[in-house]
Amino acid sequence: MAVRYYLGVDQGTTGTTALLLDENLAVRGRGYRELRQYYPRPGWVEHDPVEIWESVLDAARQAMEQAGARADEISCVGLDHQGETCLIWDKKTGKPVYPAIVWQDRRTAEDADRLAQEHGAMIRERTGLMADAYFSATKLGWLLENVPDLRRKSVDGEVLAGTLDSWLLWNMTGGRAHCTDPSTASRTMLFHLEQGCWDGEMLGLMNIPPNILPEIRESAGYFGTTDPETFLGISAPITAMLVDQQAALFGQRCYYPGQAKATYGTGCFLLMNTGDTPVRIPTQLLTTVAWRLGGKTTYALDGGVYIAGAAIQWLRDGLELIRSPGETELLAEQAETNGGMYFVPAFAGLAAPHWDQYARGTIVGLTAGVTKAQFVRATLESVAYQVKDNLDAMEVASGITIPSIRADGGMAKNRFLMQFQADILGVPVEVPQVVDTTALGAALCAALGHGVFPDLSELCGRPMEQRCYEPTMSEDQRQYWMHQWHRAVERSLHWEEHGKGFK
Incomplete structure (x- = not known):
């Protein structure tokens, strides 16, 4: 009987990790590649999107080699990523028009200040977020205003925009899919937290054309099929996409309200599951989407x-x-x-x-x-x-x-x-025992999205050492x-x- 593997890819700020799980959810292979950050000016932080894609290929290749896995043994793929880091790329060539602007980047701090003063309460109410340069909206706005001819190209539909999940999905599928999930969309400052869709008022405020943004799909489900010519010979469904911190929450089996995890990476992120109700706080913490499964949204508090x-x-x-x-x-x-x-x-x-x-x-x-x-x-x-x-x-x-x-x-x-x-x-x-819980969460969510498990209760029943x-x-x-x-x-x-x- 052929072995089947679930591949989880964690694309993080300082590196990319890939885990291969077998059908018993044991880790059989791990790959890692460090990723360089660029600091062109004080307060600016960038990535090379091509280097990011290459890091994903390298990490996945290492995991497969360690496990002795063949491309045709990969059952499904799950992907998690940095969250707010974003970029814009040419729709025809697939080439980025500018480096990816990293979540740590502060070049739009003054723009965010103006938004906070003029629209802070509205932004908080609709998105659950503070008006801050941390999130994708001001970064995408900066790109559209500062990269020559990009505004026109966006209106004419010649480019696509997104966070790193949508960029990697585009590459994995050979340019056939442009999607994201609610946990990611909730980190952009462009997503209506309770309606669960791109927010027209926020898009208008930020002057971002909706046609360049990815389609929002459930966190576990079908996003596309990997193209073997671009992704290591693998032809497998991509069945999960999440923000890295939400993937860690999932990997830690924090499926019920009150359960919390802290992920210690480039930054450190404390998330607590709050169930199907978003907890609204005027200051300090963020209200975010944990995941959407089976039409039901689970929310979290984010510190x-x-x-x-x-x-x-x-x-x-x-x-x-x-x-x-x-x-x-x-x-x-x-x-x-x-x-x-x-x-x-x-x-x-x-x-x-x-x-x-x-x-x-x-x-x-x-x-x-x-x-x-x-x-x-x-x-x-x-x-x-x-x-x-x-x-x-x-x-x-x-x-x-x-x-x-x-x-x-x-x-x-x-x-x-x-x-x-x-x-x-x-x-x-x-x-x-497995501290790569982010990549683990991506793989587990992919298995769920692929129908390997009927629901979360079966995952809860599997003890964690x-x-x-x-x-x-x-x-x-x-x-x-x-x-x-x-x-x-x-x-x-x-x-x-x-x-x-x-x-």
């Missing part, structure tokens, strides 16, 4: 942190304090304390719960006695503090006490960070460290002043 693993990458590449991220665990444990130093890694502003586009990275409490190990420890601690701020805001907003969180992503392998996270939260942190970190810190210590952290955050806020300073 996003822009910089997590990216701070470790900066220690390695920018400061050359470490040679690899794996060194940070031992260094942090050796330090024993942070030496009184607090590091706010606001390289691209601060997201939830502060929403300050003009905050900048700040180090306080620095003395000549601070060591490299303490600097590394303070960097890891900064991630945990930010998750704590978001969990507190989430509990207040929802009225739900979160008894534990499920952690995943590359940084979830760091035992110091996971123990410190449990300590600073005061609740257990559960880490699954995990390690549990129990909190050991006293409440007095926790409160003191959070107090010091908040003092540091205050000093980072509103640092950037537009229109001032020397060139």
